[in-house]
Amino acid sequence: MSRLKGSNRKCEYYxxxxxxxxxxxxxxxxxxxxxxxxxxxxxxSRRTSRRVWSCKYCYWIHRSDAAARVSEELEKLGERRDRExxxxxxxxxxxxxxxxxxxxQGTSSFAGKSFLVMALCRVFARRGIRVAxxxxxNTSLNSYVTPRGEEIARAQALQAFAARVEPEVxxxxxxxxxxxxxxxxxxxxxxPYKNLEAMSYYREFALEEGIRAVKKALHRLKKRxxxxxxxxxxxxxxxxxxxxxxxxxxxxxxxxxPVILVADIDRGGVFASIYGTLMLLPEEWRRRVKGVVIxxxxxxxxxxxxxxxxxxxxxxxxxxxxxxxxxxLTLPEEDSVALEKLSHGEGAVQLCVIRLxxxxxxxxxxxxxxxxxxxxxFITSPQELRGCDAVIIPGTKNTIADLEWLxxxxxxxxxxxxxxxxxxxxxxxxxxxxxEKVIDEEGVENFEAGEYRGLGLLKMTTxxxxxxxxxxxxxxxxxEALTGSxxxxxxxxxxxxxxxxxxxxxxxxxxxxEGAFDAQKRVMGTYIHGIFDxxxxxxxxxxxxxxxxxxxxxxxxxxVEELWDAAIERAADVVEHSLDMRYIExxxxxxx
Numbered sequence: 144m145s146r147l148k149g150s151n152r153k154c155e156y157y158x159x160x161x162x163x164x165x166x167x168x169x170x171x172x173x174x175x176x177x178x179x180x181x182x183x184x185x186x187x188s189r190r191t192s193r194r195v196w197s198c199k200y201c202y203w204i205h206r207s208d209a210a211a212r213v214s215e216e217l218e219k220l221g222e223r224r225d226r227e228x229x230x231x232x233x234x235x236x237x238x239x240x241x242x243x244x245x246x247x248q249g250t251s252s253f254a255g256k257s258f259l260v261m262a263l264c265r266v267f268a269r270r271g272i273r274v275a276x277x278x279x280x281n282t283s284l285n286s287y288v289t290p291r292g293e294e295i296a297r298a299q300a301l302q303a304f305a306a307r308v309e310p311e312v313x314x315x316x317x318x319x320x321x322x323x324x325x326x327x328x329x330x331x332x333x334x335p336y337k338n339l340e341a342m343s344y345y346r347e348f349a350l351e352e353g354i355r356a357v358k359k360a361l362h363r364l365k366k367r368x369x370x371x372x373x374x375x376x377x378x379x380x381x382x383x384x385x386x387x388x389x390x391x392x393x394x395x396x397x398x399x400x401p402v403i404l405v406a407d408i409d410r411g412g413v414f415a416s417i418y419g420t421l422m423l424l425p426e427e428w429r430r431r432v433k434g435v436v437i438x439x440x441x442x443x444x445x446x447x448x449x450x451x452x453x454x455x456x457x458x459x460x461x462x463x464x465x466x467x468x469x470x471x472l473t474l475p476e477e478d479s480v481a482l483e484k485l486s487h488g489e490g491a492v493q494l495c496v497i498r499l500x501x502x503x504x505x506x507x508x509x510x511x512x513x514x515x516x517x518x519x520x521f522i523t524s525p526q527e528l529r530g531c532d533a534v535i536i537p538g539t540k541n542t543i544a545d546l547e548w549l550x551x552x553x554x555x556x557x558x559x560x561x562x563x564x565x566x567x568x569x570x571x572x573x574x575x576x577x578x579e580k581v582i583d584e585e586g587v588e589n590f591e592a593g594e595y596r597g598l599g600l601l602k603m604t605t606x607x608x609x610x611x612x613x614x615x616x617x618x619x620x621x622x623e624a625l626t627g628s629x630x631x632x633x634x635x636x637x638x639x640x641x642x643x644x645x646x647x648x649x650x651x652x653x654x655x656x657e658g659a660f661d662a663q664k665r666v667m668g669t670y671i672h673g674i675f676d677x678x679x680x681x682x683x684x685x686x687x688x689x690x691x692x693x694x695x696x697x698x699x700x701x702x703v704e705e706l707w708d709a710a711i712e713r714a715a716d717v718v719e720h721s722l723d724m725r726y727i728e729x730x731x732x733x734x735x
Contacts, residue, residue: 148165148167149167179308213236216236219232241365243732244372245403246400250406255436263718266718267370272369274369275368275370277364279317281319285506286503290616293334294614302314313332323501327339334612353389370731371398373395377391395428406437406438407439434726435463437465444465464721472714473706490516492533497521497554499536499548503540511675532565533688536568539573546576549598562665563664567665567666581604581607582605603643606643617633623649624649630683633676647660657670657671676703
């Protein structure tokens with residue numbers, strides 16, 4: 144510390160974090176701090192298979208202002224440098240009052256709010272800012288499990304990944320998972336709360352328990368981070384929901400956040416949507432909107448200039464930039480509407496995923512889609528199974544309702560005909576459907592208690608007991624039953640119900656077996672979401688399918704997180720280049 148201050152440009156590894164980094168603390172005096180807000184995290188070492196604390200993405204201490212504060216605090220300690228006093232010094236160096244905030248709202252759903260929050264999280268994280276995403280309420284069937292075993296929307300987990308911090312339940316305190324029949328399961332702070340009808344949610348929950356949860360989560364995040372980038376939901380101008388909306392302008396007020404409005408030009412009518420949204424907002428809310436971003440533009444931005452000037456004149460709100468249409472990013476989609484464009488019909492190996500009405504976590508198949516020679520098709524009728532090399536029944540938010548849908552559509556008979564000839568796999572709810580019985584003791588899944596006949600492809604019974612839900616992360620090496628090899632497996636479980644079967648496990652970890660496999664029927668099931676994201680099991684799965692066919696596909700890609708990281712970097716570059724970042728920073732940090 145005494146020998147060097149500032150950037151060490153003579154170092155062969157410079158810059159190991161970011162250009163202009165302060166290298167005063169090449170070796171961290173606080174290691175391991177175990178504070179995920181810094182970008183550090185616990186990982187499993189691939190070399191030793193042991194749990195170690197990684198500082199790879201801890202950038203804050205390499206900012207000049209932060210390094211100066213750390214130096215000052217350490218000098219105050221003198222020789223008293225035990226672990227407790229060092230951690231107290233670290234916290235003092237990090238404390239600069241509550242975090243600053245920025246909110247991204249949209250003129251409609253799918254305007255690009257999630258994308259822009261994600262990209263901005265990476266832009267600021269690359270500068271060493273300790274940044275976190277936040278969405279008060281997310282309605283989605285794609286969810287994720289945090290390291291503490293709490294369930295949040297997958298979109299916020301991806302944004303945390305972009306911010307280079309671990310996902311936390313405070314980033315999405317309310318997750319609404321539609322179940323059909325105008326009902327939804329409300330997940331509150333990562334745990335099942337209640338199954339509510341839409342009107343009950345707004346009348347009984349939103350402005351009571353809901354808004355309290357939003358305040359609590361925001362408060363916790365603002366104490367731990369320097370910047371919170373908040374995502375709105377739908378549109379802030381839903382005039383029928385002004386009083387009950389706890390995801391848009393009410394959150395902006397609670398967080399005292401400047402708002403950027405993003406609009407989708409690809410749908411057409413972009414200027415009308417901007418003007419209409421702003422004019423429908425009450426004056427006090429309209430004043431919070433500090434800028435507009437136009438998203439998904441195809442063509443020459445110069446064509447838009449007359450319109451940009453006119454919309455600025457009409458609304459008094461500056462246009463901060465135009466983002467190009469980026470249609471080839473390898474990133475998970477948030478909504479099942481995207482399934483139409485995700486199906487690929489060409490490839491050496493044809494994988495058919497049954498598109499259930501209440502399909503959940505369809506991002507489980509992203510890694511397979513990215514593999515060369517693999518075609519993933521989302522299908523809705525048994526006739527489409529012709530020519531499939533493997534069939535997958537995905538997760539669902541309502542196992543029983545989607546099981547009955549499968550039967551009515553004729554899938555049950557077709558799958559029984561295919562067993563033994565074509566591999567059939569179930570994931571989570573799809574795994575439960577493969578059994579002989581599904582018993583819902585209290586009507587948790589189908590709103591009334593009952594016993595339901597499964598597809599009968601596995602000798603298994605699944606029993607639902609109240610609102611009990613298993614949410615846990617999976618990470619380690621397992622002996623898989625398909626080829627008998629040991630592979631790395633990473634993923635997470637999110638499910639209600641317990642399944643008992645008589646088959647060999649699909650995966651055998653050191654302490655337990657997971658899933659089921661019937662080698663004769665070629666039927667398998669697992670509760671692990673994201674099982675294909677790591678190369679290990681994905682390679683084995685494709686090898687198993689190829690061994691049964693003349694066609695062949697090999698898993699030669701990377702872990703899906705590596706693909707996400709490259710796509711996020713590209714998105715951040717585009718956003719930083721296209722938007723007036725200096726103006727945005729002036730609104731957030733009060734500096735030009």
